[in-house]
Amino acid sequence: DAGVTQTPRHEVAEKGQTIILKCEPVSGHNDLFWYRQTKIQGLELLSYFRSKSLMEDGGAFKDRFKAEMLNSSFSTLKIQPTEPKDSAVYLCASSLGGNNYAEQFFGPGTRLTVL
Amino acid sequence: QQKVQQSPESLSVPEGGMASLNCTSSDHNFQYFWWYRQHSGEGPKALMSIFSDGDKKEGRFTAHLNKASLHVSLHIRDSQPSDSALYFCAASLSGSFNKLTFGAGTRLAVCP
Numbered sequence: 001d002a003g004v005t006q007t008p009r010h011e012v013a014e015k016g017q018t019i020i021l022k023c024e025p026v027s028g029h030n031d032l033f034w035y036r037q038t039k040i041q042g043l044e045l046l047s048y049f050r051s052k053s054l055m056e057d058g059g060a061f062k063d064r065f066k067a068e069m070l071n072s073s074f075s076t077l078k079i080q081p082t083e084p085k086d087s088a089v090y091l092c093a094s095s096l097g098g099n100n101y102a103e104q105f106f107g108p109g110t111r112l113t114v115l
Numbered sequence: 116q117q118k119v120q121q122s123p124e125s126l127s128v129p130e131g132g133m134a135s136l137n138c139t140s141s142d143h144n145f146q147y148f149w150w151y152r153q154h155s156g157e158g159p160k161a162l163m164s165i166f167s168d169g170d171k172k173e174g175r176f177t178a179h180l181n182k183a184s185l186h187v188s189l190h191i192r193d194s195q196p197s198d199s200a201l202y203f204c205a206a207s208l209s210g211s212f213n214k215l216t217f218g219a220g221t222r223l224a225v226c227p
Contacts, residue, residue: 004158031213043159043203043217055212091158095213101147101166102213106158 002027004107006092012113018080021110024073025094033093033104034058034067034077043091046077050097082114118142121204121218129226134194136221138204140185145206148180148187149215153201162189162202194225 005024013019025032034046047067048056058065064083069075079086089111093104121138128134138148147166151159165171165178165187172178177190187206191198201222205215 042219045214048212048214050212056214093158097213099213101149101164101207103149103161103164104213104215106160108156108158 004092004094004105006090006107006110008110009108010111010113012115013082014115015084016081017114018078019082019112021077021079021090021092021112023075023077023092023107025075025092026105027073028096029094029105030072030097031095031102031104032069032075033095034075035091035093037089037091037109046090049075079112082112084114087112087114119145119204119206119216119218121202121221123221124219125222125224127224127226128194130194130196132194132225134191134198134223134225136189136191136202136204136223138187138189138218140187140206142206142208143185144208145185145216146209147207148178149205149207150176150178150187150189151203151205151217153203153220155200159201159203191223194223196225196227199223199225 007022032049036044046058049069052069066078089109091109093106095102095104150162153159165180175192179188201220204218
């Protein structure tokens with residue numbers, strides 16, 4: 001069974017560029033999460049979808065971050081425009097959902113460097 | 116202030132030794148707790164969950180939960196070099212649609 005897939009694994013962008021990160025969740029999972037991971041802030045939730053509906057958009061990340069789930073098997077995270085402070089690892093996770101304690105399965109992440 | 120706090124920040128144990136990681140919460144609404152482990156270059160992976168007071172054992176790993184004090188711990192017996200990783204405690208609220216709040220993590224190094 002395929003796990004969560006994320007592409008690309010590494011991305012280098014110039015300040016002001018638009019970048020799009022991609023995620024394919026585990027087949028049959030209803031919940032999808034985008035996180036940002038930095039050494040200082042740890043794991044921060046950016047977006048949360050349940051059955052393709054946006055449940056949470058991460059408050060502070062609204063301005064330049066936009067996650068979309070066009071179908072149940074594909075999600076994108078757009079950062080526009082990028083800033084050097086966006087340099088981080090972006091993780092996608094999926095879960096069966098259905099209750100408050102289902103395990104989340106993480107992808108390997110995309111390491112973003114903004115110059 | 117983070118709602119899920121972990122200690123210590125880093126820990127070093129000899130191979131074969133016992134590693135003990137701690138987690139406390141400031142929110143009594145947290146009902147469900149998880150331990151996740153992240154090896155370098157990978158995403159976090161769930162180790163075990165604990166939802167009821169007491170101990171839960173899975174192989175070399177034992178989790179303990181005290182809901183009254185909101186304290187969760189993870190004990191790793193017979194630690195192996197492959198256990199070297201970043202360990203996260205995570206908690207979810209009842210009715211939170213499966214949203215997890217993560218602690219900052221404890222970095223464990225197991226020295227051969």
